[in-house]
Amino acid sequence: ETGVTQTPRHLVMGMTNKKSLKCEQHLGHNAMYWYKQSAKKPLELMFVYNFKEQTENNSVPSRFSPECPNSSHLFLHLHTLQPEDSALYLCASSFRDSNEQFFGPGTRLTVL
């Protein structure tokens, strides 16, 4: 595997389910990001992790819970989501002092 990978690529869940999105980067980066991309809207930054520490939480509801166990892996735990949370969730990584972020293919999430 190379670059940034995300699993699953597609996820359908009910509002009472609990699921997790996984991101893995194979680029030796030390910063990781979660973005949300809704239809017709700009990509929105959700969380930033530098060296496994969360440095940004852009007013994201608590039903989204990130976890970064090491600099190569990033998770987004989901529980009691709403239909409006349906979107493409993109993970990205970078070197901490670099401006260039590399994106994964995203997880297409549908909440019923």
Add this chain to the structure above:
Amino acid sequence: GQNIDQPTEMTATEGAIVQINCTYQTSGFNGLFWYQQHAGEAPTFLSYNVLDGLEEKGRFSSFLSRSKGYSYLLLKELQMKDSASYLCAVISGGSARQLTFGSGTQLTVLP
């Protein structure tokens, strides 16, 4: 606050040249990116401008004017595979390296 504007849609013909404009008002500026995103795929890096002027890379060029809060992406010799969404993004700096994105310009290349 942060505000990035770009046209929603553009159409051009194969072999032609197209310019996609982006204007921004942001608190802090550490550079401007252009990304290409095909439907259902990850955004991929096209260019990065931090100083005023034109950066050329093959068929793609990107221009920045910091005093005007303006950038454009120029695509030459358009090919069908260039049909995609083009995202303008500004990095506001700080330790978080926060990227603020525009809504994207959907480019359709016609034969």
